[in-house]
Amino acid sequence: MFGTGIRSVLVGALLMGTGLVAVSGVETSSAASFSPFSHGCDVLVSGPLGHDCLLPWPNNAFTETSSTATNLKLDITSSETPSNVGGVHINPIYQDEGDGFSPGSAIVTYVPNISLANSGIVGSTDIAGSLAKDAPIVLVNMNTGAHVPYFAELDAQNPDPTTQLLLVHPAYALTEGQRYAVVLRNLKNTSDEAIPPAPSTVAALRGTLKPASRSAYIKNLIRVQLHSLLGSATPYMAWDFTVASEMSIAGPALTMRAQAYKTLKGNAAPKFTVSSVTTSGSVRTVKGTFKVPLFLKSATNSSMMNVDKAGLPKLNGKLTWPANFICVMPATIQAGGPALPAVYGHGLLGDATEVQDSSFSDKVSENMMGCATDWLGLDSNDLSEVIGVLGNLSKFQELADQMLQGFVNFQFLGRLINSPDGFATSSAFKDGSGHVLFQVGKCTYVGYSQGGIMGAAVSTISNEWTKVFLGQGGMDYGGVLLQRSVDWSEYQVFLSKSYPNLDDQQIGLQLIELLWDRGEADGYAQHLTSDPYPGTKPKQVLLIENYGDHQVPNVGTEMLARTIGAAEYAPAFSRAGVSFNTSYKLGILNQARPVRAALELWDFGTLTPPTDNLAPPPGSGPAADPHDFGRGNPVIDAQIITFLKTGVVQDVCGHAACQAAPGTV
Secondary structure (H helix, E strand, C coil), rough: CCCCCCHHHCCCCCCCCCCCCCCCCCCCCCCHHCCCCCCCCCCCCCCCCCCCCCCCCCCCHHHHCCCCCCEECCCCCHHHHHEEECCCCCCCCCCHHCCCCCCCCCCECCCEEECCCHHCCCCCCCHHHHHCCCCCCCEEEEECCCCCEEEECCCCCCCCCCCCCCCEEECCCCCCCEEEEEEEEECECCCCCCCCHHHHHHHHHHHHCHHHHHHHHHHHHHHHHHHHHCCCCCCCCCEEEEEECHHHHHHHHHHHHHHHHHCCCCCCCCCCEEEEEEECCCEEEEEEEEEEECCCCCCCCCEECCCCCCCCEECCCCCCEEEEEEEECCCEEECCEEEEEHHHHHHHCCHHHHHHCCCHHHHHCCCCCEECCCCCCHHHHHHHHHHHHCCCCCHHHHHHHHHHHHHHHHHHHHHHHHHHHHHCCCHHEEECCCCCCCCCCCCCEEEEEEHHHHHHHHHHHHCCEEEEEECCCCCCCHHHHHHHCCCCHHHHHHHHHHHHCCHHHHHHHHHHHHHHHHHCHHHHHCCCCCCCCCCCCCCCCEEEECCCCCCCCHHHHHHHHHCCCECCCCCCCCCCCCCCCCCCEEEEEECCCCCCCCEEEEEECCCCCCCCCCCCCCCCHCCCCCCCCCCHHHHHHHHHHHHHHCCCCCCCCCCCEECCCCCCC
C-alpha cells in the first residue's frame, strides 16, 4: 500500500493477504469458528473499578458479524460507554456504523501497579526499541505477521498511579481493514517484581472464563494463532481488534465529492459573488461568497448530515451552502508572471481572515495568491457548539458532519481558482489591462496547524491540487494531539465538568476519534501520497515541524510523516546537550529531484517537550512556544514556494541542521 514508504521498509517482502498467514510469529488457525464478541463489557480487564467496560480498547469483543468489507461492524451500547454528570451515556449509534476501529487508535488498557521502566517498555524517544524480539508489548498485524512499532506511556493526565491507564500509540496509522493482536508479556511492577498473568488470561487458558465463547477465543488466540511468538509461555494478556476499512472511513467524503461535482458541468466553476475589493499598498484583497451543494439538513452550523437509506450523505435538493472566501494577492502582475495560487487552511477555531495575517501575507510578497474559507465544524463560528459537545460527547457527530461539508467547500474553492469560468472571469482578480493576476489551473494547498491536520485530509480526497504544504501538521486528535497541546487546557475544563473521571475522558476521546477520522488526517493519510482513492490523484507533500511545538506535538507530526512515507531532511537535529529521536525509519531526503513527501524539522532553541501525554509548560525564551515561528521567514517561504512550483525541496540549511534564533518569525 505504501510503495517505497515506511510501510514497505518495515514489512519488506512479507506476504500480504486477507486471512491469517504463518509468518513472523503468527500461525493459521480455524479461528473463524470462535467468536470474539462479548455483546457487552469485555471480561479481560477488571479495573479500575467502575471504568473498565470498554477496556481493553480497541477490541473485537465490541463488534458483531456483518456484511461489510471487514465482515464486522462495531457493537457498542450506551450502557458500556462513560456517562456525564447528568447521567447521560455517550450514545455510540454513529460509531456503530463503522466496520472497525480507528487507524490511529490509542491502545488502552489497565495493568495494576505496572512500571514501564522496570518492564522495559519504550516511550516516544525509543520507538525502534518497540520492535525488539523480547519487547514486553507486541503489536502484530495478523494478516501479514509484521510487528508494528509504537511508543507507550502511562496516562500522565491522571495523577493517581492506582488508576492510570496504559496507553500504546502506533508509530504510524494502522492499515485499514487489517486485524491486529496486542500481546502484553513479561511485565514488572514498581517493586521490580514479575507481574503474573491476568486472572482472565489464566481462566481463558483453563477454559473457565465466562462466557465460554470468549474463553475459547482468547485461548485459541494465545495458544494457536500466536504460538510462534509465545510458544508455551503465558502472556499477561492478549486480545485482537480490526481497523475500519477505507470506505467505512472515507466513503462519506468521497460520496459527497462525486455528487457535488455532478452539479458542475465539465470544468465549470461554482457561482460566486464578490462583495468587496480593496488595495493596500501592493496587496489586493477580494472578499465574497460562493455556492456549494448542501449536504446538511440546513445551512446552519449546528445542522447534521442529510442521508439516504444506506446512511450515506445525499444532496439536500438544490439547496446550497453560502461559503465565504477571502483572497489576497499582488495587486499587479510581478516580473515572474501571475501569482501562484493556493487554497489556504486556517488554524484551530479560527476563520478565513487568517489568510490576511502573517501566516500568509509574507507569501503574497513572494508572488503567491492565497484564498481561504472557514473550516466548518472547527471554525470560530463553531466555538459554542464545540463547548456543548464537550459537555455531551454524544453530539460529536454534529461536528463531524460539518467538517465533511467543509471539505466540499474547500474543493469548490479550488475549482474557482482552477476553472477559466471561475475567479478568472472577475475584474476583481485582474489588473488594469484585464490580465488575470494569478495562474489559472495551478492551484496548490497551504495550511498551518489545524490547516495542516484537516488539510491533509481534504488534500487526500481533492483533485483540485497535487502539491501540498503542511506547516506544523499532524494527525490523530483524540489519541495523540489534544492532550499534548497547550490549546487543550482551556477546552478540557468543559470536558472535566461533565466527565470528571479521567479514565472516562480517555475512553471518550477514543470514541469520538472514530468519528473524527472522517474529518482529519488520521482517517485519510494512508492514501495521501500513494495508494490514492479511485479517481483521485496522489499528492506531493512538504511537512515542516518546529521542535518542541506547544500546540501540535512533534510525535503527531512524525506519525503523519511516517504514514505518508516522508523522507527526512538530514541532519535533522543538532544541539549540544540534547538528544532527540526526530523520527523513526524515514528515508533521507534527496534535494536534487522532486519528492513524494518530505519532513523538515526546524530548531528555534526551544526546550525539549514532555515525553508523555502532557503539554509543555508555558514560558518565554527557550521555553516559549515555537508554533508560529518561521512563518514569515523569507528563506523558509522561498523553500515552500519552490516546492509548490516544482516538487523539489531545496537545501536552505547548507547541509546542516535547520536552526534559527528563538522567536524568529
